[in-house]
Amino acid sequence: MALSGKLIGYVNISKSGDVFHDLLRHKPHEMVAIAPDKVHDCELHEGERGAVGSVITWHFTSEGKKQTSKQIIESVNEENHTIVLKVIGGELVDGKYKSFTNTFHVEPKGDGKVATWTFEFEKLDTSVPYPTAEMDYLCDLIKHLDAHNGTK
Template identity: 75%
Template sequence: MALSGKLIGYVEISKKGDVFHDLFRHNPHEIVAIAPNKVHDCELHDGERGAVGSIISWHYTHEGKRKICKQIIEAVNEENHMAVFKVIGGDIVEELYKSLTIILHVEQKGDGQVATWTFEFEKPNVSVPYPTSMMDYLCDLVKDLDAQGSTNNYNQKFMALCGKLIGHVEVSKKGDIYNLIRYNPNDIAVISSDKVHGCDLHDGDRGTVGSVISWHYTHEGKKKISKQIIEAANDENHLIVFKVIGGDLVDELYKTFTITLNVDKKGDKEVATWTFEFEKPDTSVPYPTSLMDYLCDLVKDLDTYNNTK
């Protein structure tokens, strides 16, 4: 399963980016006044309020418990309304993650504004959950702040419906994983028969952009199908993009779902990276963390097989 990764959540807002940027950087006491049930204080330990290098502690309630999150502001971009907070103490890193960095970015998207939360995390072991609950908490907090003084009506407790989940897996051979998945998917059914049972080709040539395929696989104890079109591929960069157009994922769960695989060198290591871009129809639909673990485990199976050849 993925121990390191990235989770991204998007929230549509009505206020301009500088408002949120100022709230989280310079005026956190106003957040306490607007959402006292969620945020109780933001202490300044070192440096000037909102400055790069300053150290702060948020006191907040999450999942019914009072918690503390000590952070250092690592980077700020006034023009792009972006701030980077590295967690250096408190419940999150002392009890759960080896490392966690939180990025807030507000930008124009079409006719509106979008607040984007990005979590870059490393888990100590596979039993630690993905930080999806914290993502929902912060997206919900943004909606509380946006609703203050706004005429907009929100008909549900808002959590991120659109998002991105990224998982990294270290592998030993660069091209083999990519080539198996793009050009020889039915070999995967032989290598990892408990997970993958076949890959039908419906249209086009195997592995080409525009070709349509269906994966037959078992996930969470159930046999499933995922019909996909290959939207993009790059042999040089070992990158392939699958848009899900049918099957259990989009028929039963998500409004849209795109899967990208990229195998690349990072430092002295080869890393396979899965990226999911998704849209949920409502907040009851879970984040696709189980599928991420499934695909990361599949990559490990393939990599182990490659090393025995």
């Protein structure tokens, strides 16, 4: 059984990729206001908010449990609205994954757009489940943000 894996989630969206890129990168506090039951805080530890190399901790509730995810921004591409985040701490990786990278980007699809989350990970052992609940959480968050009227 493989210890390395890749999981991809797609969400059709109505808003532009700029909106989501800006929220994730520069304005996470707005996500807290839009979805307070899902996202509680985004704490900056090092660097400048949204800059490559900055370290942040997300505080959120998934599956009824309050959790954290400490991440470093590895790369950003403004053109295709891509953000690559390496998870370096928190309940997701502690005791479960040797490595976990989370990539978000938006691309055109037909007459609309699609937001894509890609997880690339290496499990510590075969007993660790695939991160499908985490993928479901992030896809649901994007749907919630897309439906919010104050997000343009």
